Amino acid sequence: MAIVSSHQPSPDPLLQPRLTPADRDPVRPEDTLRPQKLQDYIGQKELKEVLAITLAAARARQEPLDHLLFYGPPGLGKTTIAAILAAEMGGNFYLATAPALESPRDIAGYLVRLQRGDVLFIDEIHRLPRVTEELLYPAMEDFRLDITTGKGRAARITSVPLPRFTLIGATTRIASLTAPLRDRFGLVQRLRFYEVDELQAIVLRTAQLLPVPITPAGAQEIAQRSRGTPRIANRLLKRVRDFALVYGHATITAEIAATALERLQVDPQGLDWTDRKLLTTMIERFQGAPVGLDTLAAATGEDPQTIEDVYEPYLLQIGYLQRTPRGRVATPAALAHLGYTRDPGQQIPLSTEI
Numbered sequence: 121m122a123i124v125s126s127h128q129p130s131p132d133p134l135l136q137p138r139l140t141p142a143d144r145d146p147v148r149p150e151d152t153l154r155p156q157k158l159q160d161y162i163g164q165k166e167l168k169e170v171l172a173i174t175l176a177a178a179r180a181r182q183e184p185l186d187h188l189l190f191y192g193p194p195g196l197g198k199t200t201i202a203a204i205l206a207a208e209m210g211g212n213f214y215l216a217t218a219p220a221l222e223s224p225r226d227i228a229g230y231l232v233r234l235q236r237g238d239v240l241f242i243d244e245i246h247r248l249p250r251v252t253e254e255l256l257y258p259a260m261e262d263f264r265l266d267i268t269t270g271k272g273r274a275a276r277i278t279s280v281p282l283p284r285f286t287l288i289g290a291t292t293r294i295a296s297l298t299a300p301l302r303d304r305f306g307l308v309q310r311l312r313f314y315e316v317d318e319l320q321a322i323v324l325r326t327a328q329l330l331p332v333p334i335t336p337a338g339a340q341e342i343a344q345r346s347r348g349t350p351r352i353a354n355r356l357l358k359r360v361r362d363f364a365l366v367y368g369h370a371t372i373t374a375e376i377a378a379t380a381l382e383r384l385q386v387d388p389q390g391l392d393w394t395d396r397k398l399l400t401t402m403i404e405r406f407q408g409a410p411v412g413l414d415t416l417a418a419a420t421g422e423d424p425q426t427i428e429d430v431y432e433p434y435l436l437q438i439g440y441l442q443r444t445p446r447g448r449v450a451t452p453a454a455l456a457h458l459g460y461t462r463d464p465g466q467q468i469p470l471s472t473e474i
Contacts, residue, residue: 153326153354154200156207162325163318163350164197167309171201174307175208184237185209185286186306187260189245191294193433195351196311198290199243205288206239214240218247224255231265236283245289246296253301260287260304292429313348313437316340322350323357327372332361337374345381347390347434359384389438389457394422395431396458399440402450403460410447 155161158168158175178185185205190198199215206213214230221227221242230240242248248256258264258279265280289305291297302308314322323339323346326332334357342360346353363380364372378388385393401419402411417424422431432448435441440454455461 163314184284187287189289189305189308191291192311195349202241202288211237218244234285239286241288246291319343319353334372338372338377341374341377345390412447
């Protein structure tokens with residue numbers, strides 16, 4: 121019989137670490153930046169009115185929300201609105217990104233753990249693989265999950281009932297969605313760019329939560345350079361906060377914000393270095409003549425899709441870029457902003473926008 125010593129060496133604390141309460145549930149000010157209620161959401165007035173009616177009707181019927189699809193440029197708050205709707209309806213919120221749902225098994229893992237009234241949010245839903253997308257069709261319409269077992273003649277389809285849930289999709293390219301998937305959403309809404317006063321309110325709210333002392337004029341200076349996007353506004357606020365901290369400024373004023381953003385090469389219209397590079401390339405290297413997307417990408421060293429998806433939308437919105445049948449053209453407003461003097465002999469008349 122083996123003899124076991126009653127004296128056991130104490131375990132090495134380095135080999136058996138214990139989680140502290142701070143490790144289990146870290147609390148950071150940045151975690152509270154997203155509003156939790158629809159009434160606290162700033163901007164998108166028309167969308168909020170539609171969603172308020174949808175929420176009230178769902179509560180009156182004591183039913184989960186219908187499936188929703190949000191589309192628009194990145195950074196406008198699609199994820200935030202989805203989380204707010206889940207909180208307003210008292211359901212759990214599950215977030216997934218379409219590129220991560222590579223196989224039907226991945227989406228099935230989310231669907232089987234949903235409870236009645238839960239919200240499943242899929243970001244960039246236009247990038248769902250076709251086989252995964254087709255699994256969503258019966259789940260959205262009939263609330264069932266069809267699982268195929270076996271292969272060939274031995275293949276069998278087993279239907280698993282699902283509780284009534286809400287699928288919220290978000291996309292930056294709604295045209296890339298297939299018609300069968302798009303038509304299964306009961307409500308399709310577009311998010312627009314924000315006005316300066318809306319962004320100013322967002323900056324003031326974020327500064328209060330961080331907290332960062334800031335004047336209304338300082339918040340307006342940041343808002344004007346945020347390209348109509350709350351995500352950019354919050355990002356610029358944090359960088360201005362760093363500048364003020366390093367240089368010993370207790371409060372962010374308009375002058376401090378302007379100085380910090382100039383250091384970041386963000387001009388008063390929100391154009392960064394790449395924006396100005398695109399415009400100056402069209403003006404100087406091509407003498408204002410229309411430029412094709414691939415030619416512009418080769419001349420600037422940028423990816424064509426990046427130019428089309430990231431930089432062009434804002435330049436088009438503020439009227440600094442125009443798409444013509446022959447290519448992209450910098451507008452007179454862009455020339456004036458960059459300090460160029462328009463020479464009628466060198467500039468080709470702008471064609472009608474398409």
